[in-house]
Every structure is written in structure tokens, then in C-alpha cells.
Amino acid sequence: MPAEKPSHFGASARRLVGRLAPYRMYIAISVALTIGGVVLSTLGPKILGRATDYVFAGLIGRNLPAGATVEEVVAGLRAQGKDTFADLVAGTPYLVPGQGIDFDALARVIMQVLALYLVAALLMWISVRLVNRISMWTVRDLRSDAEDQVHRLPLSYFDKQPRGEVLSRVTNDLDNVQQVLQQTFGQLLSAAVTVVAILAMMLWISPVLTIIAVLTIPVSVLVTVLIASRSQKLFKAQWAHTGTLNGQVEEAFTGHELVRVFGRREQVTARMREVNEELFDVTWRAQFISGVIMPAMFFIGNLGYVLVAVVGGLRVATGTLSLGSVQAFIQYSRQFTQPVTQVASMANQLQSGVASAERVFELLDEEPQVPDPVDTPPVSASRGRVEFEDVTFSYGPEPLIEDLSLVAEPGQTVAIVGPTGAGKTTLVNLIMRFYELDAGRITLDGRDITSMTRHDLRERIGMVLQDAWTFEGSIRDNIAYGRPGATDAEVHAAAQAAYVDRFVQHLPGGYDTVLDDEGSTVSVGEKQLITIARAFISQPSLLILDEATSSVDTRTELLVQEAMARLRTDRTSFVIAHRLSTIRDADLILVMEQGRIVEQGTHTGLLAAGGAYARLHAAQFRGAAVQVDAEKQAGEVPGAPG
Template sequence: MLNEENSTDAISFDTEMSVEKAKDTRKTVIRLIKLLLNQKWKIIVVIFFTIISLAFTMTAPLIFSKAINTIYEGIKNVSHTGYFNINFNIIKKLSLILLIIYLLSSFANYIEQNIMAAVSQTLVLSIRKKISTKLSKVPLKYYDTHKKGEILSRISNDLEKVSETLQSGMMQFITAVLTIIGAVSLMLSINWILTLIAIFTIIMGGIATSIIGKKSINYFSNRQESLGKFNGQIEEYFTGQMVVKTFNMEEEIINGVEITNNKLYSDEKKAQFITYAIDPLIRLMNQIGYVLIASLGAVFVIQGKLSIGLIQAFFQYVDQASEPLTEAAYILNSMQAAIASLERVFEILDEDESEADPINYKTILNPKGNVTFENVQFGYGEELIIKGINLEVKAGQKVAIVGPTGAGKTTLINLIMRFYELNDGKIKIDGIDITELKRSYLRSLFGMVLQDSWLFDGSVKDNIAYSRERATISEIKEAAELARADYFIRTLPHGYDTVLNDENSSISQGQKQLLCIARAILANPYILILDEATSSVDTCTELEIQNAMDNLMKGRTSFIIAHRLSTIKNADKILVMDKGNIVEQGNHSKLLAKSGLYSDIYNSQFIHQNK
């Protein structure tokens, strides 16, 4: 893919992007629920076992109350009789029941957590698949206007935040809500007056949580936004270290990172503060409730309205209701952060896709490589850059495209490959409009070698075979020989099985370019696109590659973007571009005779070389 932003010959345009804050929480939650409903049966099972676990847990205080009352009844008359009368058989029985209850509760909780983990990971996996598919469908302009680091941050950091919250936070939140409902119901069965006091403190804590929760969404949104910018900045600086050091920009870079880092620190600090500020507030409400309940409860015990065991059970239920409220506060804030992250992920999924391939797409029975431009107009925005190009390239012709930086040479190639859509006009291959062809089929007709070589982590043979599935090792070696790459490949530690990666310093930039050329040769395309394909090799190697390319281009339509005009003297047609339009065309001798732009560029290079 030819990227205008990276090409030295690109037409410049505004690539600044404004990152918006997460605003529509309700819409995001609804979308999340719809995704979760795809696993509704698993969620139903999770909720069932959650209720089972809570039912056992909430039965325990009542069993405790019976044990305490049994002990109390056995010792309350000790001052009169002089001995204890505790029924230890009942105590043993109640202890065994408690043990069984806790075991069953733990087992139900184990099943619930396991299934919820599966639900969470399945959801995140489905989102990752959708993002992967989406990123292959968005137009090239999306990558021109979004930093790589920010896209990676959304896919990794934001999705990880969503995964963590779903796996633990969401289930804890459901558990907390059910626990509060169950605990309040049991408190009402014990004493409604004490319950009203407990509910009042719970409601006050809930109001405080709600108020702080509403404010927290902006803090978490700002934090994720700052994190994305920071990651994008770091990725940009790491990949450009050589340029940074060459121009002694270390101090400026450090200052820039410090500003971004300080902003991230500030946003993170605010987000964490708002999270941990809730706990002391809720605990204060709880302590006030404890004091009131203990005082009034003592009066009820003296009056004989309640037993000591039930008061103890009531306090346990207050704990069970208040502790989940504190947890819910933390989880609610965590969910706010996850919602902000999820919105950023959904923004990718909501991006406009490239225009869909035609349903009844065509194919070319015997591709020859005729290419026609009919009044082609194009602009990155509203303003047109290419204002009506008409061009006819016959099959097998070698067409060179030259011109000053920013003239639109790479743009022209991008339009042929349909990386960008035309504003108007048509481009045809063998008489068929390229919009009537499936994109994958269209691009299969082309072989391409870019100015910037690209290799992935893998063996040499896999990198060469990237252009053609199921290529044999003999075919791979033949392509490498034609590209003059076979010799240096054999000098590598494991030859064609040598694994290439970023740390592999034994491969020079020129050798990487040779591998890319071998990849294009192996593709055996009908149309070749060479964007300064020999720019990274030495003069001797360039001559060898040029000879190989001449053999490869025989019988194939070829488009060659060139800055060194000495490499395209034998082109059948030379297109001279300036400001997005073809201003001259012809062969080398005719263009020199015109004494126009081509002549000026050629003579300037010739004079420079002689100097």
C-alpha cells in the first residue's frame, strides 16, 4: 500500500485529528448489553448460581443467631444455678450446617466466576475480530489521519480495561446489587425500625456514589485519551530515533514527552482520587448507622422485642448490605472507565468503510494490462488535486512517472490500486471500470515494490512467498536469483530459513529492498508498480536489479515512479506531473527536445552529477 503520508512525493493535506471525549454513555451501555445477549444463556446460568451462592451466604447469620441464642439460654441463669446448661448437640448440628452452607456457597461462586470469565473473554474476542475485520475495510485515509500508537492503544489498553471490568467488576456489581436486596429483605423480617435506619444510611451512601460517579466519567475519559496520546507519541519517537539524534532534538523530544506525561499523570491522579474518595464517605455513613442501630437494638433486647442472636444477625446483614455498596462504588467507577474505553473502541467500529465491492463483480478473462484514465478527478477533501487526467497506457508499455515532490505521482498509483475513490471520471483495465472489479481481484493483477521496504517477522522464504500462496522453494529461489538476492541469502546463518525481525542487524536496507523485489517477481503480475524500487541499493546492485527488472517487465505493463531520471531513459512513455496534473508526456528524447519541465529536471540532475 502506498501511503501518502510516508511518501516523499505525496501531496500534503491536513492530517490532524481531534479526539473527542466519550459522551454517550447510555448508547455505549446499550450496545454492550446487545453484545452480551449473544451469550444470554451463559449469563442466565451465572445469575442463577450467583443467587444460589447468596442464598446460602445469607442463611448463615440466621444459623449463627440460633447458635448464639442457644449459648445465651444456657448461661443466662448461671448466677442462680451455679452451672452452665448449654445444649452442645444443637451447637454441633448448627456448626455442621454452617460448614455445608459455606462449602455450597463457595462451589456456586466458583462456577459463577468460571462462566463469567468465559463470557468476558468471548466478548472481547468477538470485538477484536470485528476490529481486525474493520481495520481491513476502512479506507487508506483512516490511517493517514490516525496515529498508529493511538490505534494500538484502543485495541490493546482500552480493550484490556473492558476485559478486566467484565470479568470481575460486572459480576461483582450484580452480586452487590442482589446482596443489598436480599440483606434488606431479611433485615425487614427481623425489625422494620432498625431496617429504616440502615436503609437511610445506605440511601445516603448511594446518593453520594451517584453524584461522584457522574463526575467520574469525564476524568476516566480524559485519562484514556491522554494514555492514547502518550502511546502514540512514544511510538512515533521510538521509530524516529535516528532522525531525532541526527538533528539533536533529544531535549525537545524529552520536553514534549514530559508535557504529555504530566497531563497523563494529572488525569490519572484525578481518576484515582475520585475512585478512592467514595470509600471513606460510605464508611462514615455506615458508622453513623451502626451507632444508631446498636443503641436502639439494645433497647429492644432489654424490652424483650428482639433476641441477642437476632441483633447479631441484623448487624451481619447490615455488613452484607453496606460492604457491597462500597464495592459497588468502586466497581461503578471502574465501569465508567470501561465505558469510556469501550466508546473509543466503538469509534473504530463506527468508522466509514471503503465503498463496498459490487455484488455482481466482473473478472478479466485474459488480462493484458491496458490501463485507461478518463477525465479522472480526485481530492482528499473538497478541493480537487487532480482535475481531469486523460491517459491511455497500452499493454506491455513501460510508463515512467516523474515530477517534483508533491506533484501527485504516488496519488496516481493509489488511484489505480483503488486505495482512494475517485471524485469523478473512470479508470479502466482492459476496458473494464475498476469499480466493477472486486478489490482483492483488482490488486491481484498488480505487483508492487515500494520505496520503503516492508518485511514481517518470519523466515526469508516466507517473506518472499508473501505475494503468492503455496509457492515452491524452487520458485522462491528462482525469484531471488532474478532479484540478485540469492547470493546474500545464502550467506545468512540459515539461508532461506533465516528468521528476520527488528533485531536482525545482518540485513541492510538495500538487502531488504532486494527481498521485496524478489517478492514482486514471484507474484508474476500483469501490471508492475515500482516506486523508487532501487532507491536503497548501491549503484552496482542497481544496475543488476535494473537488468532483472527489464527482463521482468517484458510483456507487462509497468508504472515506474522515479526521481533519478537516468533509470527511466528507455521508458516507452514518460509522464511529467506537476500540481496533480500531467503537464508533459512522451519518450525521453522528445521531452528533452521540448525544453520543458522534464528537460529542466533532467538537466539539473545531470549538472549536479557532473559537479
């Protein structure tokens, strides 16, 4: 597998935030609404402090001499030696000696606060709605980019990556990113604005108490950083193990029948338990460590709350602050630590989301296939002449195909045979340009295929693989997949040519019968016939058949052979064959061993030559055990046909 990039929270987080750039206008609106909502809600405790002052002033004032002024009352108290009470009276706003609680003023304050909170709630609701939309749009773009990247990646990438791992990146990881963006993006914005607004209000009320309250913040940040740094690596490992588990599940479910046939259920189950246990262990440790953050924040916040309450009470007693102001400050101090605690509680989600985003970015950063040439001249009608000129290709350090040259003339049927691993399928994959050559070139009608776009090249090629592929849809849609916009008449003609019509007529839904993505509605052989009909309808100039009749019965195979003979008329065809009976009439037979063409000719000529092809033929048609053993002892049989 490709070397995994080191986990870098800051860089990945900045890159994820950069993905929000296309929606900066909506972000600006959301920020403005959030600021408005937070500012209005932040004013609430300060105004409620006035309500407390009205109540407190009424409770004290009704016990003071009516008709006297506050200054006279304070002077009288000081004359009696009651300096502390005098300071309290002097520092109490709205106090009228001899008058109780002013309920009218109290009602006005309460109505103001209610109106304030209602408007603030409305602004915050709109802001949250916008944030959710922005998050969904961003992940939609990421998902689209990941999908495009998957189609741009060369097949060599998927040769090295388990399919379940790739699926996990474009499904689980992206879902996790969306969830984290929706749950944390708006809250982080709100928390940042809240901290600034509350800090301003606290400084307005009392700089001294503000210093006491703010002293707890560095401690909180230090604790958060220390804990988060430990859990970050664990969350990265958690999602890596999730990808491994998905790959294991995908393999086990895809090959479920084989697992049962070969009695490997215990081994598969044991492996599944092992991977699951590894995922459980790393997830538990990640959640436990990150879960320590919130209790630690609460503890530190409570220490600051106690200090503020004690110092604030002393300042009320000395008349420096009103009771309502201290009450408002205590509310602010609790609210001030709340955003920090809120961010701390989201630390595990943030790290998990950034870890997932980093895995998606790793996929997006993979080197794509060689881009198509730009401003290429249009491809004229193809005759189908294919030429390999000194082609060298390797999957790894050792070359599989080396200095290979061959020519397939228009209309020829070229059969490719040889032992397993000889390079037969690789040869046709190179024609399709699924892989890039190490040396040499391949031309189609004299034009280098690298000078054509892949779309132009593959548009002229029809391919039927040994493993038939169908998608969820009707049989008609599956056949018409070979040529978008094909009419029903063309679909029926292709189906009749490939003998699909024979079994479709017996299905209740006919051509409208819906296949699932595994094609389980029809048999394996019938599914293969559908893929052959798909090649018929595309009308290619170059046809590639990779053991296309391996899944059909003998009688149907003979019928399909006839149909393919018609399909190959005036077309160049490459036929990979395991059963030599299917390529007797080929114009040219290539015998490959270890990436080289060791023989080429017609069926009759190669048999007469008595070489590698004759030995393969003998192994299939005159392959009595005694003869095969004799040939093995003589070192003449290179291997089983493949």
C-alpha cells in the same frame, strides 16, 4: 482528527453490556449459580443467630429454677416487679429453666453453617470461572472486530490519525476493558443478588430495623453519583492523553536515529515530559476524586450500623427480638452496605473501563471504506490496459488531481516523474483503489475498477514501494508472501531473479534466516531486494514500482534493472522515478506538475522538446550550480525532482 463524541457513560455501558449477548446462556448459568451461592451464604447469619440464642438461653436458663416452665418463671418475675427481665426471658428462644448451654444443638447448628458455606463457596467459584471466560470471550470478539475495522477503514482515516493513537485503542483500551470486565462484572452481579437476598432476610427479621438500615442507601447513592459524575470526564481525558503519549512514544522510537542525528533529543524529551505531565495530572485528579467514594461509603455505612445496634439492643431488652436475631440483623446490615461500598470502590474502574470501551466503539463507528460490489462477474485474465478518464481527486478542499486522462496499453512501461507533491504516488494509489475518486473513473481492461472487488483488483497488481516492508519470519516466508502456497523452487527462482540469492547464500541460515519486523537482520538494500523478489513471485499483470531501487547500490541497481525488464515483459508497469536514468527505456514518460500531466512521450522525444522533462534531466545530469541558478532566475525550474 475526527471530532470526538461526547462522553456518555450510560449509552457506552449499555453497548458494552450488549456485547455480552452472544453468551447469554453462560450468563444465565452464572446468574443461577450466583443466586444459589448468595442465597445459601445469606442464610448463614440467620442460622448462626440460632447458635447465639442457644448460648444466650443457656447462660440465662442455668440461673433460673429447674423444673419450672418459662411461663411460670415470667409470671414470678413480674410478681417481683422485674418486668424488663421478664420480657427478656419471655423473648429468649430455646430457654429451659435450670438448663445450661445445649452443646449438641449448638454443634448441629455449626455443622449446618459450615456445610452451607462450603456449597455456597463452590457455586460462587464456578460462577466466577464462567464470568472470567465470558469476559475474555467478549474482549476477544471486540479485539477481532477492531482488527477487522482497521482493515476496513480507508487510508484517509490513517492519514488523519497518529498510529500510536490507533494502537492505543486496539491494545491499551481493549486490555483495560478486559480487566474491568473480569474484575467488576462478576462482582456487580454478586452485589445485586446479595442486596436483594439480604434485604429479604432483614425484612423477615425486623421491618423496623430494615427501614433504619435502608435510609443510608439514598445518601450513599447520591454521594456516589455526585463524585462519579466529576471523575467520569477525567477518566475519558486520561485515556485520550494515554493515546497521545503512545503516539509520541511511537514517533520518538521509530525515528530514534533521526532524533539523534538532528540533535532534537532535548525537544523530544521536553515534549514527552509535557505530555507525560498532562497525563499524570489528569490521572491523579481522576483517581483522587473517585477514591473519595469508598471512604464516604464507609462513613455513611457506620452511621447506619450505630443506629441499628442501638435500636436492636432496645428491642432485645423489651423481648421484641431475640439476641440472635439482632446479631444476625447487624451482620446483614454490614453485609447490606458492603455491596454498595464494593460497587462504589469499583466506580473508578467502571468509569475507566467504559471510557476505554467508548474509545474502542468510536473506532468501530468510523465510516468504513466503500464496500465492494456484490455478485460481481468473475474477472477474466487481465491484459493490463489501464485508462484514466477525466479523473479528479483531492485529499482536502483543494483538488490535487483534476480532469486527468491517460492510457497505458498492455505491456507498456509508463514512467511518472515530476517535482515533489506533483501527485505521482497518488496516481498509483488511485489505481490500487487505496482512495476513492471525486470524479471520473479508472478502468482495467475496459472494466471500471469500482465494479471489481478490491481483492480481485489487487490480486492482479504487484507493488514495490520505496520503503521496503518485511515481517517477522524467514526470508523464504517473506518472499512467498507474494503468492501463498508457492513452492521452494518458485521462491528460489524469484530470489535469483531479484538477486536475493547472492547474499542469502552467505547467511548462516540461508533462506531460513529469520528477519525481525524491522528487517535489521539484513541491510536496507537487501531488504528492498526481498520485496522485489516478492513482486516477482506474485506474477502480476500490472506492476507498480515506487522508486523501488532507491536503497540499493549502483551495481546492484543495474542488475535489478535488468531483472525488472524481464519482469515487465508482457506486463503493464507504472514506475515512479526520481532518478531519470532508471526510466530511459520506458515506453511512455509522464511529467506531472500540480496534479496534471504537463508532458508525455519517450525519453528521446521529451529531451528534444526541451520542456519540463528536459529541465529535470538537466538538473540531474548537467546540473552545474551556475546553470541551475540561471534557470531558477529565469523561472524555468519548477522545483527539485521528487
